[in-house]
Amino acid sequence: MSLFIERFINGLADGSIYALLALALVVVFRATGQLNFAQGEIGTMGAFFVSTLTLSGLSVWLSIVFAMVLGFVVSAGVERVVVRPIEHRNPSAVIVALIGVFLAVNQFVAMIWGVDARGLPSVFPDAADDFVTIFGAPVRIARLGLIGVLIVVLFLLWLMFNKTKIGLAMRAVANNQESSNLVGIRVGTVLLLGWGLAGAIGVLAAAMLAPSAGLTGTLMLGPFLLASVAAVLGGLDSPVGAVVGGLIIGLTEAFIVGYVPFFGADMLFPVMLVILLVVLLFRPSGLFGTERVERV
């Protein structure tokens, strides 16, 4: 039983990372209808930036805040410089361009910070004996912290989307760009903010993951794939779906790796592929997504 609880909470903790990343993907998808392939890599870059800042003596929290600002600027820049000019001419070419951005950021990180793995300090107490016991199961405080970060981010996003004018504008733009124009919302600015916000969340996810996973150039590769599955599972246009999807994927991962002996870890991606196929076959709009009605 205690092993189950330990795996459950660890699953939720990893799921929180996927949920954050999936949220970032959904924020962009709702605004522009694009899957930002560079989302994970921008996060990785941010995590390396955190490492540089902390090495120079800055506190970890403050470093993460600065790195999130960097993620905001870079992601907003991608929208303005890459996505918008191409989208007018050929929306499907944006996918290829974003894969290009993915490669560019990936190589940029290798160029600046090298290819050797490095550690990143956790923002939570993370010594060997920093754990609490929940129903007899030992749970690391740093793991609980991840879940806490997700809850705080969700609360802040909820506040922004539902209680502020800019949040209202973002929801309006996601729903109907033409009408947003008509009521005087500057759609371009809102799209820029949406991408920037997603970039900042992606950096946060990477900075939360790096202490336990180890900071390398491929830090976000796996998590990005899993977050994509989570976003599709939850519904690409649903923030709630992204969170639920992320947590489901995290739990699935924890249970497969935990309960399937010998080759559990190797089964992870095949199982995710099956989940993706089943969702696309039977519920293409995801658990919480808006069903698209095609009128012919």
Next chain:
Amino acid sequence: MSAAPLLNVEGLSAGYGPIEVLHQLDFTVGEGEIVVILGANGAGKTTTMRAISGMIGRHGTVEFAGHEISGAKPDAILRAGISQVPQGRGTFTDLSVEDNLRAGGYTIKGSIQDDLDRWYELFPRLAERRSQKAGSLSGGEQQMLAVARAMMPRPKLLLCDEPSLGLAPLITQELFRVLGSLRDEHGMSLLVVEQNAGMALALADRAYVLETGSIVATGTGAELLADDTIKEAYLGVVN
């Protein structure tokens, strides 16, 4: 109309890419006036609306309240006092009724509570459904919401693009009564494009007839209603 008209359009041409849809339109809307532009499908009604509100490129003179606005961007034109009810309503279907109205008041600095109260009073159905998603409203209610939303920015001129489209005659009648009350009780000026000639002309102070991008007739609503060619073309009455 002794004073200069609120909206003065001269030689307005507009289109999409190389295709010109509107050819040199001249028309005016006076203060407190409802002007109807009557036209069949493809006559250029929607293009006229989009040209005035700055959603597409255009040539010619558009003067509003004494200011030249033909080069202005949509949000500047909205701030100047021209608001639009788009064709097909264009409500934010995933947003609640109240959020639709709040989005409508996006350009207003300061409190919009008085505005919300005022339009809820004119549209009690919207007040009842304020927390429902706009997409769940009936067609008539959505059209009312679109009108209320367009009034939120406190415009002086309201552009209505085929408001009767897809509505049952009784609902259309109710809608046109509301449009009339915007003029009579709220001092609004309205430019309405329609193909529903009967009800629109009954509402109109003045009207223009638009055919393939050019204005071919003009007069008061009553004059055009009595005109035989208009009757034949737009009311299906054959003498």
